[in-house]
Amino acid sequence: MKVSQHLWFEKDMEEAVRFYTSLIPGSSVDWISAVPADTPSGPAGSVRLAGFTLGDQRYMAIEAGPLDTFNHSFSIIVGCDSQEEIDRLWEALSEGGQVEQCGWLRDRWGLCWQITPTRLGELMSDPDPEKAKRVAEAMLKMVKFDIAGLEAAARG
Structure with missing residues (x-):
């Protein structure tokens, strides 16, 4: 079983992920892709996904427009x-x-x-x-x- 945290970005997900991984030793951007089909958040390619590692923790991220803002709960x-x-x-x-x-x-x-x-x-x-x-x-x-x-x- 694999567990990872998930972050939802309104915009600039790739910039954020690359920035975070540049700061923490042992980190990497594992993959970045765009969703090929239309979604409720927009046309094909407008929703982007990423997998990345910060130190010893795995994360996934999505850029799909506004939903909920980040808060101290995470x-x-x-x-x-x-x-x-x-x-x-x-x-x-x-x-x-x-x-x-x-x-x-x-x-x-x-x-x-x-x-x-x-x-x-x-x-x-x-x-x-x-x-x-x-x-x-x-x-x-x-x-x-x-x-x-x-x-x-x-x-x-």
Whole structure:
């Protein structure tokens, strides 16, 4: 059995898919095609499909005009090992989009992402509840995550 996520784009699906796969190491555009027959969304060729891989996750995408907009009910979370990775992805994905609290952003297509340091999970699960609490409080004040700031909060 194979499971993959599905994204519906009003327009510019191929641009989005190529952009996403250029940002995440180990990613690829696996295929892109147009639906050859007329559909309720338009004439032959106006509906486009794609299969792609982001890191270790498979996705499918469709470009078929307006339906539902992206929202926080579905998001992509990327765990980063360094501040440089966080900064690179944050800058690229937030360009033309909107930044939010706690490492969340919407890209220019409206897709929600959370760019998180892998270190955050380690700090939040520390056996010292006061340390974990300080990290959580620091995290809640951040827009883009700052690993050094989280580490400082952990130290008190």
